[in-house]
Amino acid sequence: MEDTWLARAKRLLALAETGQHFTHDPFDRERYDEIAQIARAMLADLGQVPLSRIEGLISDHAGGYATPSIDIRGAVIRDGRILLVRERSDGLWAMPGGFADIGSSPAENIEREVWEEAGLRVRARYLYALRHKARHPYPADVRDFYKLFFICDDIDSGAPKPGAETHEAAFFASDALPELSLTRNLRQDVEAAFHKAAPGPATVLFD
Known part of the structure; x- marks a missing residue:
């Protein structure tokens, strides 16, 4: 929990x-500007990052409303093992995925990400x-993120073969997972994929 x-x-x-x-x-604009400056300084302090990293943090889409970013991950399970890729950025493993691109549906986004990061259709x-x-x-x-996970x-x-943003791509059994990139996925996300891919109703976990 955050x-x-x-x-x-x-x-x-x-x-x-x-x-x-608006x-x-x-x-009022001056007041909002000052409040925004204070909030950015608080975030820089809490995140222990330079203030410049906080500038432009919130998207100005949605008609001016500040909205969460979207991260999409795909669970590909073959012969009881799940596809993971080792990220170049931190050397750790994750289900393929990334930021959702504007102009593509969620399904199109994750299908493209798996192809680009693991070379699989x-x-x-x-x-x-x-x-x-x-909340996790x-x-x-x-x-701020919403994370969408697809079977x-x-x-x-x-x-599988690595792409431009990955070092390796391979399938892993649930009891032999490598060290995960926790900014991208938790063990519970991977375990849920195995559970949800099993025969049965396609229910959705949500907050």
């Missing part, structure tokens, strides 16, 4: 930036989890 003060600072920045977009009063079959990152034990993040059908029988 730290209370981190959650409050993120919410404060979101309210300030939404107010900046206000027509110059004095897949078809997104159903969503098995929709999580608010802040991921490492603290000054950004994907493997339509390519070839061996």
